[in-house]
Amino acid sequence: MTEPGNGRRVLQRAAVGLLLALSAGCRAEPPDGITVLVESPPDSLDDRFALTAIGQRIAQLLAPGLITFDDTSRPVPALAESFRALSPTVMEFTLRPGLTFHDGTALTAEDVKATYDGVRARALQSPRADRYEPIEQVEVVNDLTVRFHLRRPYTPLLAELSLSIVPAERAGPDGVALQAAHPVGAGAFRFESQPDEEHLTLVPFEGYYEGPPAIPRLYFRVVRDETTRVLELLKGRADLVTNAVSPAVLPLLRKEPGLRVLVKPGTGYAYLGFNLRSGPLADVRVRRAVCHLLDVKPVVEHKLHGLAEPATGMLPTTHWAYAPEPGCRYDPAEASRLLDEAGYPDPDGPGGQPRLTLSLKVSTDRFRKSVALVLQEQLARGGIAVEVRALEFGTLFNDIRRGNFEMVTLKWASVIEPDLMRGAYDSKNVPTAENHWGGLNRGALRDSELDALLEKASQVEPSERKALYTAAQERLDALLPYAPLWHESSVAVVSRRLEGFEPSAHGFLSSLAHARRVAP
Missing domain, CATH: 3.90.76.10 (Dipeptide-binding Protein; Domain 1)
Incomplete structure (x- = not known):
């Protein structure tokens, strides 16, 4: 795979090297506990109101x-x-x-x-x-x-x-x-203080049903900038960061004697979403051609440094309802045939004018933008020109909800309940003004056969669900409302002071209840 931005990659390595140099000789002991760095403050510590992943995960430690x-x-x-x-x-x-x-x-x-x-x-x-x-x-x-x-x-x-x-x-x-103001639950940790939105302290609950945690105090600190998070780890001022460090930095962090990088297969699902309302992508042949032009394996190897598994659908292979599907194997010849059949012939041979032009919206996150540029290059080789537009996430999300896109790269943070497929693909869940643009079927897929399968799967005995979800995955493979990309691994960077922590496939922090702080 030819990656754009080799110069950027060199600069990134140089920047990380500088971080390592800056951290040398300036290590500092954290307080009498374990410090966890998070990218953003929890929107709520009350699970009934928390919408962000970090809010929900901390809430579950408390209650x-x-x-x-x-x-x-x-x-x-x-x-x-x-x-x-x-x-x-x-x-x-x-x-x-x-x-x-x-x-x-x-x-x-x-x-x-x-x-x-x-x-x-x-x-x-x-x-x-x-x-x-x-x-x-x-x-x-x-x-x-x-x-x-x-x-x-x-x-x-x-x-x-x-x-x-x-x-x-x-x-x-x-x-x-x-x-x-002062959350109360029956969790492993109880609330001690939250002086501002960027600092939170929890302490062990002596009456926890599995016994009190061994960590004397748990400090959560908000650090929005990735470079600063890495520096805090290198300086010894933090003990845990989960799923908030770019894959390119991890090989260097692995070399640090005071740190460990723990990896577990994850349930997050990255995909290329299509708008099925109108235009070329309303034709499943064009969607399938796009999918056949995507070579996911080298992206996983080079961009994600192997910390992901290529996906064939929403459910990872470890999920109880997973069914193996062909997915979109890399096949440029088949993509060419499908584009010809759909009415988009090659106007002047390879390397000339594109067969068609599509737009791809992404967030301004540097890593996500770099992935979009690789997808752009892969599609261009098959005659599909792609205009990449990077938008601030709030603007991007509003455009997606209102159907103002052709293609978009997004991911589900974790996939636990397969009924998520009903939310994402059922005809009733297309965002509209009537539902305040709240539906999750943002590509506007409408298929009565799939609707019936997913509705039935939500009503039968647990033992009958897998067969119905297998049929639903077969139908989705035929309809292709998303091009499956990969399931990203759950990655934790852990200091040597923290023992017994295991990353969760879903990003949960619950194993902190069984971890302990040790002398470095």
């Missing part, structure tokens, strides 16, 4: 839910000791005995009911309220047992039952301000 998810995206118990389906519309959860909140009060089924009754109430104005529409009633059977009665069979609800459980007196609108 876990009934269940969580393992790296294969299967539900596993958290505050619940066990759970079972009593019928297609009744789910029962049994709490662990002896659970307490950070304030010392007992956590019972009444708190679970109050949490879910509260988040479903419009008065609370939680952005997650609509996800719980299938719940008709939450029933307290006894102190340790709670049942969810559904209006209709809805298996994906399990994915929403990881919501943080809060004390009953904080579950309604009157408790929102108190929970925001």
Whole structure:
């Protein structure tokens, strides 16, 4: 693969070398705990209102839910000791005995009911309220047992039952301000202080059901600039950065004796999205031709330094619902045939005028822009000229929601529940003024066969879901609303002071509960 910007790559290496030189001799011990650097402040420490990944991940350290998810995206118990389906519309959860909140009060089924009754109430104005529409009633059977009665069979609800459980007196609108100022849950860590939006301190909870964490204090610090994050790691002033360091920097960080780079296959999904509303990309033959011109493997090797797996669809190979599909193998000859068939013949032979011109919108993130330039070069070799437009993310996101794009590169941060396919591809979820441009089917795919498969998959018994999602993935492979690119690995840069931390496929921080601080 020919990469544009070889000079840029040399400069990048020089810059990293300078960072290493600057860090030498100026190492500093962090405070009496572990320091975690994050790219942006959490939008909320209350899981009922958090929309950003970092907000949700810190909220789960403070206040876990009934269940969580393992790296294969299967539900596993958290505050619940066990759970079972009593019928297609009744789910029962049994709490662990002896659970307490950070304030010392007992956590019972009444708190679970109050949490879910509260988040479903419009008065609370939680952005997650609509996800719980299938719940008709939450029933307290006894102190340790709670049942969810559904209006209709809805298996994906399990994915929403990881919501943080809060004390009953904080579950309604009157408790929102108190929970925001000083959050209380039953998690491994409890809130100590947040002097400003860029600093947060948590301490171990002695009453945590798995035992108190060994980390004496957990400091979160916001560092928006990647160069500064790298310097803080090199200087010994930080202990953990997850998924916030460019792949090109990692080989050099691996050489640092005070740092380790831990990698796990991830569930994030990078893709090239198409606008199916009009123009050349409304023709599946053009979409497939674009896909056949993309050579993903060298991009993964050179741009992502092997820290990703080429994708054939939304679900990674480790996911329980994954089905192997052909995807778009690199095949320029087939791309040429499809473009001819679609009415875009080569006007003057290889290297001359393009067959057609498309636009590609990306964020201003340097790494994402550099990937877009590689895709641009690959498509140009097949006769498709691409105009790359880099936009500030807010502007980019607004354009995507309103259908103001031809192609766009984006990624889902993590894919846990396969019902995400229904959100992303169902005809009812096309963004419109009527739904305040909130639909996730931003490319405007409309296919009744796929709609029916995904709707049925949300209503059947868990044992029947995989076959339906296999059929849905086959249909998506034929329709190609996205060109699959890759599943990026989950990467953590960890100091030698932090032992026992394991990266999560989903980017969760929950293993901090089992990690410890050691002398360097």
